[in-house]
Amino acid sequence: MRRVVLGSAIVVLLVVVVVAAQPPIAPPLVPPAPPALPGAPVIPPAPPGDARVPVQPAPLPVATAETPLSRFQPLAAYPQATQFAVRGALLGADWMAKMHQPNGRFLYGYVPALRQPVAGDHDLRQARAALALAQATKFSGDEKQSVLASQSVLALLATTKPAANDPNTRVPVQVSFVCNRVGFAALVALAIYELPNPSDKLTDDAERLCHFLRAQLRTDGSVHYTDGPTDAPPQIDPAGLNEFPGLALHALALSNRARPAEWKKDAVRRGVAHYAEVFRKKPHATLAATLTPAATEMYLQTKLPELANAALDMNDWLCGLQIGPTDAKTPQWVGAFRTTADAPATADAGLHLQSLACAYHLTRQTGDLAREAKYKAALADAVQFVCGVQFVDTNTRHFETSFRANMLIGAFHLSPTDGNLRIDATACAVTGLLRFLSSGAEGR
Numbered sequence: 001m002r003r004v005v006l007g008s009a010i011v012v013l014l015v016v017v018v019v020a021a022q023p024p025i026a027p028p029l030v031p032p033a034p035p036a037l038p039g040a041p042v043i044p045p046a047p048p049g050d051a052r053v054p055v056q057p058a059p060l061p062v063a064t065a066e067t068p069l070s071r072f073q074p075l076a077a078y079p080q081a082t083q084f085a086v087r088g089a090l091l092g093a094d095w096m097a098k099m100h101q102p103n104g105r106f107l108y109g110y111v112p113a114l115r116q117p118v119a120g121d122h123d124l125r126q127a128r129a130a131l132a133l134a135q136a137t138k139f140s141g142d143e144k145q146s147v148l149a150s151q152s153v154l155a156l157l158a159t160t161k162p163a164a165n166d167p168n169t170r171v172p173v174q175v176s177f178v179c180n181r182v183g184f185a186a187l188v189a190l191a192i193y194e195l196p197n198p199s200d201k202l203t204d205d206a207e208r209l210c211h212f213l214r215a216q217l218r219t220d221g222s223v224h225y226t227d228g229p230t231d232a233p234p235q236i237d238p239a240g241l242n243e244f245p246g247l248a249l250h251a252l253a254l255s256n257r258a259r260p261a262e263w264k265k266d267a268v269r270r271g272v273a274h275y276a277e278v279f280r281k282k283p284h285a286t287l288a289a290t291l292t293p294a295a296t297e298m299y300l301q302t303k304l305p306e307l308a309n310a311a312l313d314m315n316d317w318l319c320g321l322q323i324g325p326t327d328a329k330t331p332q333w334v335g336a337f338r339t340t341a342d343a344p345a346t347a348d349a350g351l352h353l354q355s356l357a358c359a360y361h362l363t364r365q366t367g368d369l370a371r372e373a374k375y376k377a378a379l380a381d382a383v384q385f386v387c388g389v390q391f392v393d394t395n396t397r398h399f400e401t402s403f404r405a406n407m408l409i410g411a412f413h414l415s416p417t418d419g420n421l422r423i424d425a426t427a428c429a430v431t432g433l434l435r436f437l438s439s440g441a442e443g444r
Contacts, residue, residue, distance in 0.1 A: 246290025
């Protein structure tokens with residue numbers, strides 16, 4: 001019996017020694033959460049609830065500065081969609097700040113199930129993230145996020161250079177086959193204009209990028225978004241037709257607000273007219289989503305009715321693509337917009353939300369009560385959908401605590417059926433939610 005007991009003790013001792021000798025398991029390589037600055041908005045914790053849908057957020061702390069965020073006090077007095085949007089935008093911006101790297105770029109994407117980064121980083125998506133973070137810091141007044149957004153802009157500007165024959169023009173370095181020059185220049189300029197207080201030097205650089213965009217304008221109102229001067233852009237890059245011209249016109253519209261010039265007004269007016277006709281012949285959700293902000297911004301500056309009419313017509317069509325609660329095929333997609341007959345939108349759902357919010361703002365300006373009611377109902381469903389694909393406390397409890405805090409909470413995953421993360425998906429969601437919060441539809 002003694003031998004058996006002694007043998008058992010020896011085995012136990014050996015097991016303990018072997019286990020102790022094993023090297024510690026390295027924690028996941030995740031960026032640490034940025035420390036909160038005094039006066040930065042504190043994101044309220046998510047209360048318990050159904051993990052499948054967004055839950056009613058807790059009241060926000062009292063804002064310490066006169067920012068757009070400060071008017072949502074008390075948050076509980078606002079409609080549910082507004083509560084979701086405020087909390088979703090703040091959480092999303094906080095996650096983007098955690099993904100910001102020392103080189104000024106964002107961690108591009110992540111696969112939570114494998115704890116592995118996603119390959120395929122792209123400058124256009126980095127620029128969209130810089131734009132969203134700039135918009136978020138203007139909304140919240142978060143000083144740290146403002147610094148990070150400025151660093152991202154500077155990193156992106158480093159990939160542009162003065163034009164060889166015109167020092168007042170900045171040209172993206174990469175060819176459009178790698179990163180579309182028109183889209184990139186427009187997004188970087190938009191990010192600069194959306195910073196809370198851009199320096200004169202940064203605004204000068206944004207204007208130089210807009211001078212590059214001016215060189216791409218054609219007399220019929222179109223934007224030449226490929227590099228070859230004799231190219232037919234819709235043939236070289238058919239998908240680009242729905243994205244890059246709208247971004248360019250939006251950048252010129254914001255540029256006109258910062259530094260007015262008649263050529264900018266004329267370019268946006270003619271450009272919207274041209275692409276509204278393109279849309280009438282071949283409607284596309286992305287074209288509506290990128291052209292509407294440009295038309296809306298210039299209408300607010302000029303009150304030209306044709307700009308409002310073009311935007312409202314496109315968003316009437318977009319509303320027809322929204323998935324309603326009676327859709328038995330895709331109940332988890334209620335509130336989203338179909339990009340084709342069968343495929344709902346994924347990472348760019350926030351851009352459709354932005355478009356609809358712009359259109360709602362126009363109805364408040366034009367007094368179109370019928371459209372106002374229709375758009376407001378569609379916006380509530382769209383906000384619900386977008387916030388429903390955000391990682392929050394209640395739908396990440398099966399992950400390890402520090403991992404979910406550092407890598408998941410606040411991010412918008414690609415769709416209800418795809419839990420992977422990409423920086424532009426969160427950026428588009430934050431942009432859309434913030435536009436909703438300034439549209440008038442967020443009111444009590």
